[in-house]
Amino acid sequence: xxxxxxxxxxxxxxxxxxxxxxxxxxxxxxxxxxxxxxxxxxxxxxxxxxxxxxxxxxxxxxxxxxxxxxxxxxxxxxxxxxxxxxxxxxxxxxxxxxxxxxxxxxxxxxxxxxxxxxxxxxxxxxxxxxxxxxxxxxxxxxxxxxxxxxxxxxxxxxxxxxxxxxxxxxxxxxxxxxxxxxxxxxxxxxxxxxxxxxxxxxxxxxxxxxxxxxxxxxxxxxxxxxxxxxxxxxxxxxxxxxxxxxxxxxxxxxxxxxxxxxxxxxxxxxxxxxxxxxxxxxxxxxxxxxxxxxxxxxxxxxxxxxxxxxxxxxxxxxxxxxxxxxxxxxxxxxxxxxxxxxxxxxxxxxxxxxxxxxxxxxxxxxxxxxxxxxxxxxxxxxxxxxxxx
Numbered sequence: 001x002x003x004x005x006x007x008x009x010x011x012x013x014x015x016x017x018x019x020x021x022x023x024x025x026x027x028x029x030x031x032x033x034x035x036x037x038x039x040x041x042x043x044x045x046x047x048x049x050x051x052x053x054x055x056x057x058x059x060x061x062x063x064x065x066x067x068x069x070x071x072x073x074x075x076x077x078x079x080x081x082x083x084x085x086x087x088x089x090x091x092x093x094x095x096x097x098x099x100x101x102x103x104x105x106x107x108x109x110x111x112x113x114x115x116x117x118x119x120x121x122x123x124x125x126x127x128x129x130x131x132x133x134x135x136x137x138x139x140x141x142x143x144x145x146x147x148x149x150x151x152x153x154x155x156x157x158x159x160x161x162x163x164x165x166x167x168x169x170x171x172x173x174x175x176x177x178x179x180x181x182x183x184x185x186x187x188x189x190x191x192x193x194x195x196x197x198x199x200x201x202x203x204x205x206x207x208x209x210x211x212x213x214x215x216x217x218x219x220x221x222x223x224x225x226x227x228x229x230x231x232x233x234x235x236x237x238x239x240x241x242x243x244x245x246x247x248x249x250x251x252x253x254x255x256x257x258x259x260x261x262x263x264x265x266x267x268x269x270x271x272x273x274x275x276x277x278x279x280x281x282x283x284x285x286x287x288x289x290x291x292x293x294x295x296x297x298x299x300x301x302x303x304x305x306x307x308x309x310x311x312x313x314x315x316x317x318x319x320x321x322x323x324x325x326x327x328x329x330x331x332x333x334x335x336x337x338x339x340x341x342x343x344x345x346x347x348x349x350x351x352x353x354x355x356x357x358x359x360x361x362x363x364x365x366x367x368x369x370x371x372x373x374x375x376x377x378x379x380x381x382x383x384x385x386x387x388x389x
Contacts, residue, residue: 035070035120036136037083041098042068045085051135052083053123058338060121065089068122068129071096074313075110083122086113091280092312094118116233116278116315212357216350223322223349226267227342231320233278234261238312240305251305261301261316265291270323272330275299278315281306288331290323324348 035054037046045068046052054070063069065086073082084105088095093112097104106112123130236259239250248257261284263273270292275284281304289297303314319338321330322345333341 034132034135035083035122036132036140038136038140041100042083042085043100045099045129046083046131047133049134049137049140051132053130053132054120055123056120057115057118063094063115063118063121066127068124069094069096069113069118070120070122071113072117072119073105073110076105076108081119092306093279111313114279114313114315116235116317212354215353215357219349219353220346223346224342226269227271227320227322227345231318234316234318236282236301236303236314236316238281238303238305238314240307240309240312242309249303251303253305253307253309256302256304258300258302261299262296263289263291263299263318264296266294268293270295272321272323272327273297274319274321274331274334276317276319278317279313281312282314282316284316288327290327321345322349324352 033054033056034051036051037048040048052068063086065088068083068085070081070083073079076082082096082105084096084098086094087097087104090112093114095104095106096110096113237249238257240253241250242252244250244252244255248259251257261275263275265271270290273289273291275287275289277284283302283304285300285302287299289299291297301314301316306312319334319341321334321341323330324345325348330341330345333344
């Protein structure tokens with residue numbers, strides 16, 4: 001293979017990765033390694049439409065003054081993700097501002113940004129944000145084209161729903177699946193292509209490593225999703241007032257209130273959930289819960305009201321892991337880093353799957369022969385089971 005072909009394939013693969021990351025970001029509502037700014041509030045650091053490399057908060061480390069962060073805003077732009085710089089830190093959270101703005105976000109009514117609301121940190125080298133010029137312009141252009149096409153189709157069909165962010169992400173994924181299906185159909189039923197070389201593959205023979213790879217991808221993907229997607233930050237509001245009520249979230253200045261936090265497990269596999277304060281003024285007891293299949297468990301959350309009257313937020317972070325090891329071991333691995341615990345769980349899953357496949361099928365090749373349409377399915381299954389005895 002020539003260097004030009006290798007470079008072409010590498011660029012093509014990079015383009016596919018970029019598209020996938022942007023689509024995932026649309027679906028999950030947060031940048032996945034790549035993000036972009038839509039306004040000029042960060043000029044001259046980033047112009048409107050510029051992209052940047054986004055490091056997920058789980059691996060970015062401690063946020064410091066001067067970092068450019070992506071956070072889930074409450075008031076700015078009617079809520080949603082905002083990319084601004086940390087300019088100060090208080091007991092209640094970070095003070096943020098756009099480089100082009102003469103005032104802070106908190107001066108404009110945005111609550112202090114807690115660690116739990118930060119989803120990513122922009123990569124900086126020597127104090128400068130690593131940008132990808134015009135990446136956002138391209139993405140927003142595609143966004144506009146898709147919205148325009150959807151609006152035209154909706155008008156023709158009489159649809160009244162609008163295409164929101166999640167709907168657009170789903171549409172992009174749907175288009176990708178449709179194109180993939182079209183490619184498969186074209187390859188299967190399209191014009192026959194003349195083979196220029198002799199095939200060295202053998203029909204009805206499947207390598208165990210192929211089966212193993214497919215099974216591992218499925219198990220690891222769904223296992224990771226079962227841990228990552230239900231995890232996140234739960235936000236509780238606290239009102240510090242001179243006129244408190246029986247509500248544990250409406251308290252006198254300096255007082256505390258306790259409420260129950262429930263963790264649900266809708267899956268079939270038991271999980272271990274680690275609960276941690278993600279802001280100041282909150283405590284959780286116990287910090288670790290084991291939740292059975294399709295069960296739930298409860299923890300007590302204690303909220304502290306500041307001495308200064310006002311409305312505040314308190315965050316509790318949930319980290320969920322499949323119960324494939326003793327809860328104490330998973331908690332200890334989580335204490336090192338959440339990614340270490342996730343990697344350990346996936347390692348156990350991989351070990352079990354590999355062992356199971358090798359026990360059932362061995363390490364050689366699988367020979368697949370059609371039994372014919374006249375042989376009932378029950379008979380085929382009996383033959384398979386007879387071989388495994």
